[in-house]
Amino acid sequence: MPLILVEVSAALLLLSGVADLPRLGGPRATKWVGSLIALIGSALGVAASVWALTQASEASQSISWNLPGGDLDLGLDPLSAFFLVPIFFVGGLGTLYQIGYWDPASHPRNFRAHRFFWGLLQGGLALLVLARNGVAFLFGWEVMALSAFFLISTEDQREEVREAAWVYLVATHVGTLSLFGMFSLLWASTGSFGWGTLDLGGQETWRLWGVFALAIIGFGLKAGLMPLHFWLPGAHANAPSHVSAMLSGVVIKMGIYGLARLLSMIPQPPLSWGGLLLLLGAVSCVGGVLFAIGQHDLKRLLAYHSVENIGIILMGLGLALIGRSTGRRDLLMLGMAGCLLHVWNHGLFKPLLFFGAGAVLHTTQTREMDALGGLAGRMPWTAGLFLVGALSICGLPPFNGFVSELFIYLGFFRGLLTVDGASYPAVALGAPILAIVGALAVACFVKVYGVVFLGSPRSSAVASAQEPPLTMRSAMAPLAVACVGIGVAPFLVARLLEHAVRTWGGESLSPVRAADIEAWVPLGWLTFLGLALILSIGVLFLRFSRVWGRSTARSVTWDCGYAAPTPRMQYTSSSFAKILVDQFSWVLHPKGEQPQIRGFFPTTVKRHSWVEDRVLGEIIHPLAKALERLCARLRPLQQGKLQAYLLYVFIILGILLIWGALGAP
Amino acid sequence: MPVLDSLLIVVLLLNLFVLGTSRIYAVIRAVSVQGALLGFMPLLVHEKIGIQTALLSAATVLLKGIVIPRMLMHAMREARIKREVEPFIGLLTSMVLGAVAAGVSVLAARELPLAAGHAASLVVPSALATSFTGFILLVTRLKAISQVTGFLLLENGIFIFALLLLEAMPFIVEIGVLLDLFVGIFLIGIIVEHMNREFSSLDTRHLTTLKE
Numbered sequence: 120m121p122l123i124l125v126e127v128s129a130a131l132l133l134l135s136g137v138a139d140l141p142r143l144g145g146p147r148a149t150k151w152v153g154s155l156i157a158l159i160g161s162a163l164g165v166a167a168s169v170w171a172l173t174q175a176s177e178a179s180q181s182i183s184w185n186l187p188g189g190d191l192d193l194g195l196d197p198l199s200a201f202f203l204v205p206i207f208f209v210g211g212l213g214t215l216y217q218i219g220y221w222d223p224a225s226h227p228r229n230f231r232a233h234r235f236f237w238g239l240l241q242g243g244l245a246l247l248v249l250a251r252n253g254v255a256f257l258f259g260w261e262v263m264a265l266s267a268f269f270l271i272s273t274e275d276q277r278e279e280v281r282e283a284a285w286v287y288l289v290a291t292h293v294g295t296l297s298l299f300g301m302f303s304l305l306w307a308s309t310g311s312f313g314w315g316t317l318d319l320g321g322q323e324t325w326r327l328w329g330v331f332a333l334a335i336i337g338f339g340l341k342a343g344l345m346p347l348h349f350w351l352p353g354a355h356a357n358a359p360s361h362v363s364a365m366l367s368g369v370v371i372k373m374g375i376y377g378l379a380r381l382l383s384m385i386p387q388p389p390l391s392w393g394g395l396l397l398l399l400g401a402v403s404c405v406g407g408v409l410f411a412i413g414q415h416d417l418k419r420l421l422a423y424h425s426v427e428n429i430g431i432i433l434m435g436l437g438l439a440l441i442g443r444s445t446g447r448r449d450l451l452m453l454g455m456a457g458c459l460l461h462v463w464n465h466g467l468f469k470p471l472l473f474f475g476a477g478a479v480l481h482t483t484q485t486r487e488m489d490a491l492g493g494l495a496g497r498m499p500w501t502a503g504l505f506l507v508g509a510l511s512i513c514g515l516p517p518f519n520g521f522v523s524e525l526f527i528y529l530g531f532f533r534g535l536l537t538v539d540g541a542s543y544p545a546v547a548l549g550a551p552i553l554a555i556v557g558a559l560a561v562a563c564f565v566k567v568y569g570v571v572f573l574g575s576p577r578s579s580a581v582a583s584a585q586e587p588p589l590t591m592r593s594a595m596a597p598l599a600v601a602c603v604g605i606g607v608a609p610f611l612v613a614r615l616l617e618h619a620v621r622t623w624g625g626e627s628l629s630p631v632r633a634a635d636i637e638a639w640v641p642l643g644w645l646t647f648l649g650l651a652l653i654l655s656i657g658v659l660f661l662r663f664s665r666v667w668g669r670s671t672a673r674s675v676t677w678d679c680g681y682a683a684p685t686p687r688m689q690y691t692s693s694s695f696a697k698i699l700v701d702q703f704s705w706v707l708h709p710k711g712e713q714p715q716i717r718g719f720f721p722t723t724v725k726r727h728s729w730v731e732d733r734v735l736g737e738i739i740h741p742l743a744k745a746l747e748r749l750c751a752r753l754r755p756l757q758q759g760k761l762q763a764y765l766l767y768v769f770i771i772l773g774i775l776l777i778w779g780a781l782g783a784p
Numbered sequence: 785m786p787v788l789d790s791l792l793i794v795v796l797l798l799n800l801f802v803l804g805t806s807r808i809y810a811v812i813r814a815v816s817v818q819g820a821l822l823g824f825m826p827l828l829v830h831e832k833i834g835i836q837t838a839l840l841s842a843a844t845v846l847l848k849g850i851v852i853p854r855m856l857m858h859a860m861r862e863a864r865i866k867r868e869v870e871p872f873i874g875l876l877t878s879m880v881l882g883a884v885a886a887g888v889s890v891l892a893a894r895e896l897p898l899a900a901g902h903a904a905s906l907v908v909p910s911a912l913a914t915s916f917t918g919f920i921l922l923v924t925r926l927k928a929i930s931q932v933t934g935f936l937l938l939e940n941g942i943f944i945f946a947l948l949l950l951e952a953m954p955f956i957v958e959i960g961v962l963l964d965l966f967v968g969i970f971l972i973g974i975i976v977e978h979m980n981r982e983f984s985s986l987d988t989r990h991l992t993t994l995k996e
Binding site for chain 1: 872892895896919922923924925926931
């Protein structure tokens with residue numbers, strides 16, 4: 120039953136974009152018809168997938184179609200349901216958000232296409248998660264990947280949008296190509312595209328490692344693992360904000376889903392795989408947060424934090440895999456629960472942050488942090504909701520990021536005390552790396568919040584800033600509530616997590632025990648401490664608000680004796696991050712123009728510094744250039760003459776004829 | 785079947801003539817004569833002539849021998865062109881190429897795995913040779929009309945090959961192929977007219993500007 124409901128809601132979402140294509144009624148009608156269908160679909164989807172998750176029900180269905188490679192096999196189990204929840208939840212809130220953010224009146228040129236692909240994206244995502252064989256999976260995967268491309272290139276009149284979209288397209292095609300390779304290799308090994316237990320035990324090791332390597336490339340490109348993340352910052356920064364939210368909150372998680380699903384089907388994964396995943400995760404989360412600190416573009420900065428969070432999620436998965444290979448129930452449970460819960464959590468706070476950034480962009484028309492400032496007074500709702508998201512992403516209690524990271528920490532601590540052998544260094548380094556990343560994330564978000572929302576406005580863009588429309592605010596509120604809810608009451612999701620982890624762990628978690636997570640995590644204490652923290656902050660606030668209420672004289676802050684301080688003398692996003700960027704300059708290679716100041720009365724000089732993506736700039740671009748030069752040698756073949764093309768056909772036919780004549784028995 | 789073979793030799797000679805002449809009218813006439821000859825061949829291949837074979841023959845003669853050549857002539861009159869100027873390679877060279885292609889076809893036909901009855905006759909070599917001639921025409925000529933004749937020769941080659949399969953191939957397929965050909969030429973006639981009006985030339989080299 121839940122499976123049917125999920126299918127119905129996926130179909131509704133697919134249709135929602137089509138409903139907007141013909142010009143039904145005026146712009147007012149078009150604004151609502153498709154959106155309402157999509158909202159109904161999303162609500163139904165959330166209900167159905169949560170139901171399936173609480174019941175831990177499993178269902179499957181096979182629809183025959185005339186495509187090679189097998190029927191359309193669909194199925195719903197707790198692991199699928201777990202990933203379906205953010206698809207429908209974030210998708211639905213994104214639909215609500217875009218009513219105000221991307222309305223037909225202000226975007227007459229592209230809003231129809233954008234709505235069509237927005238619906239298609241969600242339908243593709245649902246199909247991908249429901250797929251139970253390689254062909255159906257790739258089908259959903261490509262629908263998702265291509266509609267995401269069209270969504271990223273929504274504002275294709277802008278040069279940087281086109282460039283970001285092309286980089287994304289290349290990346291996603293390379294990823295899909297390696298997934299094709301992976302499924303072909305699986306097919307060669309097992310004889311079908313069907314999913315079940317992929318018993319590769321009798322195969323040669325190179326096949327096993329080939330499948331793993333292709334999966335890491337294919338799924339890692341989508342997830343945005345550190346060396347493969349190069350498409351991600353540009354795409355997230357240049358897409359419309361609710362698309363960025365969907366990309367960051369849901370689409371990149373499909374890489375994690377694919378990896379988790381594949382690993383769940385391989386009964387005896389080598390121990391080294393877990394260690395490798397831990398290592399890749401560590402690189403991603405440290406690299407992601409470091410590059411985030413150096414950014415000036417609000418959405419680009421948030422995009423690098425996605426790389427960081429994917430790293431954390433991957434570390435959880437790596438830990439769980441080590442647990443499975445070594446038969447350690449506690450590592451498996453804690454690692455996978457942390458991984459999955461962080462998938463949800465990142466799918467809550469990152470869309471919240473992108474929605475907030477979109478609200479700022481909507482009213483000020485700039486993503487440049489150094490042009491903003493003092494927005495907290497002008498948009499208090501947005502500022503408050505953004506603060507909740509920022510605290511959650513930093514992993515601070517009593518918010519949800521803390522809970523999922525705590526699971527992984529506890530897993531590492533348990534591993535530290537008990538694991539020995541080859542995977543020990545990976546496990547031992549996990550906790551310190553998570554701690555470093557947490558601290559850097561706090562620094563980064565202090566910078567973001569301080570520069571964007573506090574202080575005084577740095578440019579006239581802020582002067583007319585105001586709160587976004589109600590639809591946009593009401594899309595952010597549920598996310599913030601969920602962030603606090605999971606943070607304060609993690610016991611609410613513990614059972615759901617257990618169902619999903621049990622599906623993933625398979626036989627290594629038998630016999631089935633209820634309350635597996637409570638056995639290792641003091642969930643009750645988390646609730647108690649969370650409530651105590653909120654209460655004490657509330658008390659402090661009440662106490663100090665009386666003090667603040669007494670004197671409200673406004674004046675400039677201490678200004679070092681400058682005669683005429685201006686808002687531009689505030690800390691900028693680069694000056695705030697300078698110490699950290701300098702310290703890690705061996706990773707970041709910051710670029711900048713340092714003008715010389717000469718004479719007693721120097722003229723105006725400009726200083727500029729920025730941090731570029733090194734993978735894109737130093738590896739991908741040169742590689743693409745080299746490839747282009749190589750392909751340029753084929754250019755003479757393209758004559759533009761009909762005769763030449765016919766000659767090519769003729770030559771090939773001749774070769775085939777000769778081959779046929781010689782090769783015939 | 786001496787009659788069939790002698791007809792096929794005429795077909796081969798017509799191929800060489802098409803490659804050797806510079807007048808487009810002559811090319812079209814030669815192709816129409818070839819088409820009409822092909823139309824009679826099904827009657828020779830079959831032992832007993834049914835109504836379907838007769839119909840097919842009549843339709844082929846009508847279309848290939850009369851209707852299509854007339855359409856091409858009309859298109860040419862509209863475009864006011866008489867002769868092919870400067871083909872990519874000289875007329876003599878293309879004729880030699882055609883002769884070589886005919887020789888290669890005879891050799892290749894001997895190597896191909898064919899049914900016993902077919903190996904001896906000239907059907908397969910002339911089919912291959914006619915197709916090759918069509919290819920040579922397509923690749924070396926510049927005017928759109930000459931290319932259409934190349935396409936017709938290519939189709940003639942396939943038709944000759946189909947003589948082997950006449951019993952196996954349903955009537956409807958044969959008629960369908962003829963209809964396709966007719967529609968194709970009809971469309972090309974229209975395109976030629978438009979091309980002429982747009983570029984005031986039928987030189988396909990102008991199409992190079994469409995290159996990316």
